[in-house]
Amino acid sequence: MSTVTCELCPHACVIPEGAAGDCRVRVNLGGRLRATTYGRPSAIHVDPMEKKPLYHFHPGSSVFSLATAGCNLHCLNCQNWQLSQRGGEEMEEVYRADPAELVAAAQREGCRSLAYTYSDPIVWYEYVEDTAALAHAQGLTNVFVTAAYINRAPLRRLCRVLDATNADLKAFDDGFYRRVNGATLKPVLDALVTFREEGVWTELTNLVIPTLNDDLAMIRRMARWIVAELGADTPLHLSRFHPEYRMRNLPPTPTETLRTARSAAREAGLNYVYIGNVMGDEGNSTYCPRDGTLLIGRSGFVITHNALTAQGRCPTCDEPIPGVW
Numbered sequence: 643m644s645t646v647t648c649e650l651c652p653h654a655c656v657i658p659e660g661a662a663g664d665c666r667v668r669v670n671l672g673g674r675l676r677a678t679t680y681g682r683p684s685a686i687h688v689d690p691m692e693k694k695p696l697y698h699f700h701p702g703s704s705v706f707s708l709a710t711a712g713c714n715l716h717c718l719n720c721q722n723w724q725l726s727q728r729g730g731e732e733m734e735e736v737y738r739a740d741p742a743e744l745v746a747a748a749q750r751e752g753c754r755s756l757a758y759t760y761s762d763p764i765v766w767y768e769y770v771e772d773t774a775a776l777a778h779a780q781g782l783t784n785v786f787v788t789a790a791y792i793n794r795a796p797l798r799r800l801c802r803v804l805d806a807t808n809a810d811l812k813a814f815d816d817g818f819y820r821r822v823n824g825a826t827l828k829p830v831l832d833a834l835v836t837f838r839e840e841g842v843w844t845e846l847t848n849l850v851i852p853t854l855n856d857d858l859a860m861i862r863r864m865a866r867w868i869v870a871e872l873g874a875d876t877p878l879h880l881s882r883f884h885p886e887y888r889m890r891n892l893p894p895t896p897t898e899t900l901r902t903a904r905s906a907a908r909e910a911g912l913n914y915v916y917i918g919n920v921m922g923d924e925g926n927s928t929y930c931p932r933d934g935t936l937l938i939g940r941s942g943f944v945i946t947h948n949a950l951t952a953q954g955r956c957p958t959c960d961e962p963i964p965g966v967w
């Protein structure tokens with residue numbers, strides 16, 4: 643009976659034969675690690691790109707989005723806990739689809755991208771990699787929505803087939819990661835830098851939770867780190883918390899908190915700071931950082947206005963707006 647150490651994420655689970663890692667889906671079968679969810683998605687939807695959320699990557703397009711069961715984090719406020727905190731065999735509904743079937747289905751649905759999302763696609767790494775490579779061969783792009791708790795070597799390899807990511811930066815505080823997510827901060831920061839180094843278009847989401855990570859000084863520190871390590875043009879989505887799962891004792895984030903946080907992040911030097919999960923807020927939209935022209939207006943996931951030039955520039959001052967347009 644031989645144990646196997648999983649080298650995919652910083653948990654570095656030592657897995658006895660026949661058992662699974664902390665993510666519930668990476669299993670030691672005869673001394674070899676296998677993901678039991680390969681080819682077995684539990685959720686498939688066609689979503690607007692804005693729902694990932696990606697605001698600077700093919701805006702207004704449809705993205706074929708899928709997930710399997712399992713996750714390497716255990717966030718107390720998980721929105722998808724029925725998917726993430728179970729193994730594949732515990733799901734009522736499991737589809738069967740090999741990578742070629744997924745890519746064909748995406749094309750049938752008129753999607754130019756696939757998104758690996760909802761649960762953390764890190765734990766179905768091989769399924770992502772095979773599907774994403776096929777998608778590239780067909781001229782489609784790949785979106786990876788993740789908490790970025792992954793080791794550098796496997797991430798670097800996966801980046802070869804990824805085009806964009808929305809990655810969580812859950813708090814700029816290691817203690818928060820340990821208490822709320824069952825993870826640590828440093829590997830996440832390293833992964834974000836890796837995405838940038840590998841040329842994957844990167845947007846960040848910070849879910850602002852009342853009393854837990856809404857400290858303005860911390861948000862400023864986080865914004866300064868993003869400016870220094872990832873660049874001032876990295877979009878940051880400050881997202882509204884709703885009570886979920888094991889965190890029902892806290893109220894939804896007040897809109898005013900999000901607006902104040904947005905101001906602080908912009909003052910720290912970030913050019914594109916958004917407010918998420920608040921319908922109709924001016925923080926849903928993209929403005930020219932040089933002259934304030936409204937470039938892309940949004941209400942929720944719907945684009946209400948798009949003034950970007952065909953070259954992705956501000957129509958008023960010709961400032962190039964970073965993104966994949």
Ligand SMILES: [Zn+2]
Binds near residue numbers: 961
């Ligand atoms: Zn402008």
